[in-house]
Amino acid sequence: MACSLDGLVLTPVADQAPGQVGTRTRFTYHEKDGEIWAEYTGGDVVRGYLVGTRDGDRLDFRYVQLKRDGTTSSGHCVSTVAELPDGRVRLDETWEWESQDGSGTSVVEQVTEHAR
Template sequence: MPRSLDGRVLAPVADQAPGRVDTRTRFAYHEREGRIWAEYAGGDVVQGRPVGTREGNRLDFRYVQLRRDGTTASGHCVATVVDLPDGRVRLEETWQWESQPGSGTSVVEELVEEPAQQSAPHAPD
């Protein structure tokens, strides 16, 4: 079975249309006993929540989001969890809005945590 999503932060690899997630959106995932959920925000999305199930490498979830323009939207997504060679995970998603017309595919990948930059020593004045 692919790695757990719990505690992983993912981001889209490409922008979508306005009012949807984009490369500035961050998804913080949680996973327990076959259940998955997350919080997401960034770009045109103020706050979003997916919730659903995981069976093997398949996710099935519903999502709802609040956009910057004050509108809300919801939909359904089925995703495949892929283990990448470098240890990160990728979600290959097929989604469909339920609150409005539209459907599509997207890919989100785990972000690599960059080491904290060390500050240069400050020379006395």
């Protein structure tokens, strides 16, 4: 199993559609005894939360967010945890909105101290 996500800050490597998470969004992850959760903010997202479970290198969680335009949205995501050659963590994500139409894939990677 890859290293713990607890205390790591990750960010998407590419922007999604307008009004969604993007390269300016920062996720702060927490992990304990198979539970994972995170807070996120940045870009079009004022405040977001995710909560779920980790089994080996697989994350399964729900997310909910408040956007700058005052709307909320929620969905489900399954991610695979991987370690990059430089030791940082990468999540390969497959997600689907539950509050609106849409689904896709994305990649988030650990932010180094100097990039925060």
